[in-house]
Amino acid sequence: MRSSSSRRRTSHTPARRAAAVALVGVSALLAAAVQSGAASAVPVQAGNVDLAHVAMKLSPSQRAELLRDADTTKADTARAIGLGAQEKLVVRDVVKDADGTVHTRYERTYAGLPVLGGDLVVDTAKSGQTQRVIKATSATIKVATLAPALTAATAEQKALSVARAEGSKKTDADHAPRKVIWAASGTPTLAYETVIGGFQDDGTPNQLHVITDAATGKELFRYQGIETGVGNTQYSGQVTLTTTQSGSTYTLNDGSRGGHKTYNLNHGSSGTGTLFSQSNDTWGNGTTSNAATAGADAHYGAQETWDFYKNTFGRSGIKNDGQAAYSRVHYGNSYVNAFWDDSCFCMTYGDGSGNADPLTALDVAGHEMSHGVTSNTAGLNYSGESGGLNEATSDIMGTGVEFYANNSSDVGDYLIGEKININGDGTPLRYMDKPSKDGSSKDSWYSGLGGLDVHYSSGPANHFFYLLSEGSGAKVINGVSYNSPTADGLPVTGIGRDKALQIWYRALTTKFTSTTNYASARTGTLAAAGELYGTTGAEYKAVQDAWAAIAVGSRSGGGSGGGTSYESTTKVSIPDNGPAVTSSITVSGRTGNAPNNLQVTPNITHTWRGDLVIDLIGPSGTAYRLKNFSSSDSADNVTDTYTVNASSETANGTWKLRVQDQAAQDVGTINSWKITFP
Template identity: 35%
Template sequence: MGLRKTLIAAAVLVLAGQAAASSDHVMAEKAVFSPQENARLLSTLNGERSKHGLDADHGYAIIQQHPGVKGTAITRLNHTYKGVRIFESESVVVTDDGGNIVSETIDERRNAVAGKRLDVTPVLSSKEAIAGVVRTVAPAGEHLVKPTAELILFPLVKSARVAGAESKAEEDLNAVDLEDVVEGYQLAYLVQTRMDKADKPAFYNTIVSASDGAVLKQWDMMQSVAGTGKSLYSGTVPLETTLSGSTYKLLDTTRGTGGTYGGMAITNSNHTANAGSIYTNSTNIWGDGAAYIPGGSTTNANGQTAAVDAMWGLKNTYDMLKNVMGWLSLNGNNTATSIAVHTNTNYDNAYYMDSCKCMFIGDGGSMFKPLASVDVIAHEMGHGVTAATSNLTYSGESGGLNESASDINGEATEAYARAGGTGNVLPWPSANDWATGKEIAKNGQPLRWLWKPSKDGKSPDAWSSTLKNLNVHYSSGPNNRMFYFLAKGSNSSSSSEYYSKYLTKAPLAMTGIGLDKAYRIWFKALTTKFTASTNYANARLKVLQAAQELYGTNSAEAKAVQRAYAAINVGADIAE
């Protein structure tokens, strides 16, 4: 018998043949450029090298292309020197249906190369670079994904004070008082290793000198929420499944194409670090609505509950992105994704892996219940959107913005799901709790409070020059607070958790613009303006540009962006 898609509820079967409603509010899609169109774009950009002080050794390499709004397309390009990528030096180009450039956002770390002649011949081989990293990270580990080593020009960057800020006390610095200055470059390898180390993931990106193998920089790539059909969290929910013969699969082929499974799928890790196989059942009724019993079956009704929650979260994230933003799946090109549940044993974490565009969800241990609440699933899927677009480097301030982007995606999806999971706008007033992971915490304390990040005792409420030294789950705090103020506004009372001492203009309590507008502005900046090296000061400029393009140069929305960033010590406050 052929495959047949079926709408189900976890406890109530929906009539066979009922069609899933599709949105007519999706962005107009622009097909990926043809080779001829790409050649034209590259020719245009190369023809403008001289105005940037660059010679013929400098070039561009296309990274990603996505559909944009109103018949536009978004192309992300790396800057290259003699064919070698200059790390974190990029352009984001928006083009119209005719292939004409509408806008170009440039984050360049290539200028220090201009006029110089650099040798791009490595002494160390890529295999030697990988072997050195493996010896350091997990010599006895198992590769979950084949390791890679990419030859790059790595910028040597220092932080410098801008004119006028030279004599400011450290505690008085604003984010815009500092700038990154490239002092030079080193030929290096970007080594990416994704390993299983004693049934725990060991995911690292490492910059290795191509001359002597020295580690120049390394950061943890565990893009996780935790850091250290009767669903459990959402009651009885409808799911789309697939019937193959007489067996039902947790495979939704109505959302996403291609990928590993040809649709959105939930798989069973069964207490390993591997994805496992797709959940199957003899009936189309899934789960028991109860938390997983440690040590029990991962395939019976109790073991299925985590899979139900995962599919519900995946479905709502996909639908929110599609119906509200016109963004198809994680990469904008509708590539299907998947989630593996019951990862490892007593595992207090959840994470995203870009190589498979998939997520892994633990059952929880001492701190958490199963990590499959809607906001956690949406958080992990948010990493997929970021990886496919700005690809914010997962360390320093850019890493904090990466984590914040996922927290913001979690709140937007939670609001959408709790309001019914339909429509093309995010609800106002919003139904989300503005607290990441509150439902999964055994002690009822969320992982992060967006309105007052410092409630966790580790995250700051505002930018400081030391922010870049924090773990990315904590350096995300100020931007989370910015987004809360942008959507909901602040309070003028110094005793309030919603107060900011940096808001000094009238009114002292800034006015929020609502979750829908705030998310649209943020999403536009993230997907069309941010690049890998974007920091807090740069983010403010790009989010402001997005607001001005969407709502007008002097609009209330643009003013709200300036005030929301001022509230976290990024830029100056203005009057409304």
């Protein structure tokens, strides 16, 4: 995958991807098995979970009934949550908790046009009362005109020029450009979405989405829709496979898991391929000399991923509908990648350099399948910070699959792609304990993170998950040595991988939206942890500390675990592209100077926070820069905690937070801010 454009106002991706994702970029799939019988609580592995907030395991008929109910009442729901007369909801997914709370995920239309970035989640109590609405955008959906000044043909030509510049081997759009409302960033705008097909320059299928302003012809955004992503297997040893026998013929058809099938593309790059079929039920020989070896690896990976989601979260297939996707192996010639594709609802594996190392290892299969799960839940846009969270979700769940399988030939670890030798030197593709060890990923969040390729901006979220699971510092797990640092130099105590997985999955399925960024992911995972384990226990505090350890938000208790805070809750408006404003806090009753680790925590509402420059002004009048201007930081709001060496200031006196908006199009508010003396 190529990194997305980081131009002004273009760093969010559309609310719904049409197709696929790759490992180097790698993506996701999940096969599915039919559930039946009465609803019951998910069989949770984590322990000490508040069962009231655990998602129920629903039969296909129960899920279908909830979806029908949501569809029947969607007009009432739209009015109840304050949508405009021209806005309508489209039901996408539903999750029901044991206490009767229903989390319904919707897409949105405006005057009949899809709203990209308009998705939302509505939480409804058993009583029918709306408890919470989580929106991908807080902007009011309204456009001045629905008559485009730009023709669809012109929009298509602009999109094609973008595709050619990115190496597309196709000269036509897959479909005629469609009119949409672009709402993922800035002011909602009438736009065209054009999808360019063909192939990328490395042989990966191409589904480049280009969003063009329908009035000016300006490119608003682009993103890639392809998310890159007895059996004698090459990587997992001899395993048991579920297959189907018809007469004297056996096929790689798993009837117990939604009918998942594995096909042989025989180095082709289109179509379904040929279903693996033979006269005996022993598949492959553990080497690439037998085409069925890769088939056995892929089939086993789909099997284990299905069981992982079912037994860990109660999820039946990618769409949670009991229906299977399918797998294709031997894609292309020496193709060094794997990908999930929404359009075929399948995952596809290349054979690696020299066709010697098929990308069919267990964690890769779990990674690719999980892209499908993300696509059918939060729909995290595959670009910017949300794209990094999308990739991290697949790494997190792929790691969960590997530990779940408990396979002695491929033991669980926090390394991604360690079996497939994609670098040619035996090293893993990614490291979760210290992502920067791969040479490109980042260990911690920073304002320019969203401008990186999504496979590198995923690093901080992978690091968060490792810290939440295992804690910081040196550790040996299944024979692998890890040594995980923290951004603030403070330790993190892990809560175990099982609980960490439960928290991430609940946030993914009930809190995240298409435009969720790192700050919002912190909010979502804290909400999930609170619902599952309470807000006063070790789990909630560990989530706070693990995020702080990658430079997102503050520690539990503030700073290094405690201290005295002084806060101003007086709201101050921030003018658009105007003069600086200040908010004051008076500190008294302390002795001596301020510490060298004074904690400053603003709570500022502002879309496109990169516009803001923020300073702390000490009692002496000295300014301490907290945040610089950044044209690429498109995230909403500022809620981070900053550490300031204020040891030259007297502690007592008036401290000020100074904020200036240095670019047009957005206004904001200082809701509150606090300083904490550890």
